[in-house]
Amino acid sequence: MSIIDVKNITYDYHKKDDQGNETESVRALDDVSLEVKEGEFIAVLGHNGSGKSTFAKHLNALLVPTGGTVYICGMDTSDTSNTLEVRKTAGMVFQNPDNQMVASVVDEEVGFGPENMGVPTDEILKRVDDALNSVGMYAYKDSSPTRLSGGQKQRIAIAGILAMKPKCIVADEPTAMLDPKGRADVLKVLHMLNKEQNVTIILITHNMEEVIDADRIFVMEGGKVVMNGSPREIFSHVKELQRLRLDVPEVTKLAFELKQKGLPLRDGILTREEFVNELRLLAKGRV
Amino acid sequence: MFKDITLGQFYPADSVIHRLDPRVKLLGTVVYIASLFIGKTFFTFIPISVFLVMVIILSKVPVSFILRGIKPIIPLLIISAAFNLILTPGDSVIVRFWIITINWEGVFMAIFIILRLLYLVAGTSLLTLTTTPTRLTDGMEKGLRFLTPLKVPVHEIAMMMSIALRFIPILTEEADKIKKAQLARGADFESGNLMKRVRAMIPLLVPLFVSAFRRAGDLAMAMEARCYNGAEGRTKMKPLFYAGRDFIAYGVIFGYLAVVIVMRVFGL
Ligand SMILES: Nc1ncnc2c1ncn2[C@@H]1O[C@H](COP(=O)(O)OP(=O)(O)OP(=O)(O)O)[C@@H](O)[C@H]1O
Ligand SMILES: [Mg+2]
Numbered sequence: 001m002s003i004i005d006v007k008n009i010t011y012d013y014h015k016k017d018d019q020g021n022e023t024e025s026v027r028a029l030d031d032v033s034l035e036v037k038e039g040e041f042i043a044v045l046g047h048n049g050s051g052k053s054t055f056a057k058h059l060n061a062l063l064v065p066t067g068g069t070v071y072i073c074g075m076d077t078s079d080t081s082n083t084l085e086v087r088k089t090a091g092m093v094f095q096n097p098d099n100q101m102v103a104s105v106v107d108e109e110v111g112f113g114p115e116n117m118g119v120p121t122d123e124i125l126k127r128v129d130d131a132l133n134s135v136g137m138y139a140y141k142d143s144s145p146t147r148l149s150g151g152q153k154q155r156i157a158i159a160g161i162l163a164m165k166p167k168c169i170v171a172d173e174p175t176a177m178l179d180p181k182g183r184a185d186v187l188k189v190l191h192m193l194n195k196e197q198n199v200t201i202i203l204i205t206h207n208m209e210e211v212i213d214a215d216r217i218f219v220m221e222g223g224k225v226v227m228n229g230s231p232r233e234i235f236s237h238v239k240e241l242q243r244l245r246l247d248v249p250e251v252t253k254l255a256f257e258l259k260q261k262g263l264p265l266r267d268g269i270l271t272r273e274e275f276v277n278e279l280r281l282l283a284k285g286r287v
Numbered sequence: 288m289f290k291d292i293t294l295g296q297f298y299p300a301d302s303v304i305h306r307l308d309p310r311v312k313l314l315g316t317v318v319y320i321a322s323l324f325i326g327k328t329f330f331t332f333i334p335i336s337v338f339l340v341m342v343i344i345l346s347k348v349p350v351s352f353i354l355r356g357i358k359p360i361i362p363l364l365i366i367s368a369a370f371n372l373i374l375t376p377g378d379s380v381i382v383r384f385w386i387i388t389i390n391w392e393g394v395f396m397a398i399f400i401i402l403r404l405l406y407l408v409a410g411t412s413l414l415t416l417t418t419t420p421t422r423l424t425d426g427m428e429k430g431l432r433f434l435t436p437l438k439v440p441v442h443e444i445a446m447m448m449s450i451a452l453r454f455i456p457i458l459t460e461e462a463d464k465i466k467k468a469q470l471a472r473g474a475d476f477e478s479g480n481l482m483k484r485v486r487a488m489i490p491l492l493v494p495l496f497v498s499a500f501r502r503a504g505d506l507a508m509a510m511e512a513r514c515y516n517g518a519e520g521r522t523k524m525k526p527l528f529y530a531g532r533d534f535i536a537y538g539v540i541f542g543y544l545a546v547v548i549v550m551r552v553f554g555l
Contacts, residue, residue: 057508060512062508062511062512084514084516087511087512087513087514088514091512091513092509092512094505094508094509094512096502096505098457098502099501099502099505099506099509100505100506100509101453101509102449102450102453102506102509102510103421103449103453104419104420104421104449104452104453105419105421107524108421108524108525111524111525112510112513112515113513113514114522114524115521115522115523115524116513116514116515116516116521117514118520118521118522119522120522121522121523121524121525121526124522124524125524128524146456146457160513161513164513164514
């Protein structure tokens with residue numbers, strides 16, 4: 001059974017005027033279907049307003065689809081008796097680290113989720129320690145979140161989700177407000193959780209460099225999933241991505257442009273090493 | 288200007304007062320405030336001072352920290368002292384000019400009010416200085432739980448308070464940022480009369496409120512995503528338990544209250 005099974009969902013935001021009458025509705029998701037298997041690392045790309053956040057909120061039952069069904073571990077999210085169980089299964093990390101923290105001390109912040117779930121005290125303390133160790137923030141257990149850097153706050157937010165022992169973490173642009181160092185730290189934690197604890201990760205991002213290590217990429221546009229495939233497959237369609245107003249990693253772009261100029265390079269080169277190797281092979285072939 | 292707000296500030300130290308159960312400290316604060324209003328003469332300030340000084344010494348909080356909390360209320364002190372000075376009725380007139388009479392009763396009341404407010408702020412600030420916001424709200428929640436059957440939303444109030452305290456540093460920082468941004472666009476917060484200055488605050492408060500509402504929306508969603516569902520079925524990571532020292536403290540608090548009441552009864 002796939003951990004996430006999305007079947008033909010649509011979602012409309014309704015705008016209301018002062019009297020509560022509906023003035024217009026925006027279709028934010030339009031017939032989206034996809035499946036994610038347990039343990040996958042998924043990246044979701046798409047420019048502003050393409051419906052990424054709306055999609056993410058469906059995985060956590062923060063929104064339920066207007067049409068179609070979302071199954072999380074087989075549970076229908078629109079059934080309110082499943083809501084808590086869905087939220088335990090799929091945790092969510094948001095963009096702004098300050099706006100998702102409830103407590104004034106790091107360990108209490110991490111313990112908030114388990115407290116809500118009714119986990120016994122001893123077990124909460126253990127989970128909090130484990131979660132803080134996992135994200136490498138144990139030393140800050142007693143600090144105030146206000147004094148931490150953005151990257152550290154975001155790792156605390158991840159720990160807060162981890163302490164709920166989810167099978168899946170949905171992160172909605174968790175690195176958007178961070179500096180490069182904080183960004184790298186957060187990504188490292190997400191990849192580590194994926195590899196070592198087999199947590200399914202759905203990473204929503206604008207940053208192309210962050211997605212090349214994903215197992216699969218979904219590209220969204222106008223509320224639809226328009227591309228779906230491995231990073232190599234996705235990034236071999238540079239033209240298509242540019243049409244969707246998305247960047248590609250620098251090396252990929254360079255390789256693409258060289259190919260346009262006639263150099264017989266392979267499509268979908270993702271890393272510098274790959275690129276260098278490819279050029280070497282090419283050079284050898286010439287000699 | 289926003290840096291002076293010490294409300295809810297915590298001074299970390301390892302002291303008996305810090306370790307006391309928050310419910311004890313809450314009751315102690317209530318009793319202390321009550322004692323300030325029970326006392327009608329300068330004599331009552333003797334037990335009150337003893338109590339306050341004892342707590343300050345035990346708490347290991349530097350006096351300068353407590354005094355810092357007094358700075359912002361100086362205007363309030365001056366205004367209430369002035370009103371009492373002028374408006375207290377009495378016969379022992381000292382000076383009289385135009386429509387204003389100043390008498391000894393007024394002088395007495397003015398000094399009394401200043402003392403009362405100073406002691407009030409100093410004493411209550413000790414509560415937040417020695418108690419983390421979470422322990423404080425935990426204490427409130429558990430200490431006031433007897434009100435839940437009366438449909439008082441104790442848990443919700445406690446949660447609101449702890450979130451408010453958590454966001455004070457974030458919002459003060461933001462207020463400073465907005466202020467600088469508006470200053471850079473030529474806004475003027477310093478000059479002009481009172482009306483003008485109050486009006487100058489509008490371009491500061493509007494963005495601050497807008498952002499506070501956005502943050503509130505984000506936070507509500509984040510809490511919901513983490514299975515928050517009100518008090519029902521919720522466990523505590525750090526539950527409160529009374530220790531021996533808490534019972535001793537209760538004894539001291541009630542002893543103190545008794546002394547103040549007895550003094551009042553005997554007209555001291
Ligand atoms: N609360 C809302 N009310 C009405 N319309 C909304 C609301 N939230 C989003 N929308 C609309 O839904 C569409 C999808 O928005 P969504 O936030 O999902 O995009 P996104 O891909 O996350 O964008 P971004 O990259 O800016 O985060 C947009 O057209 C947006 O204007
Ligand atoms: Mg978004």
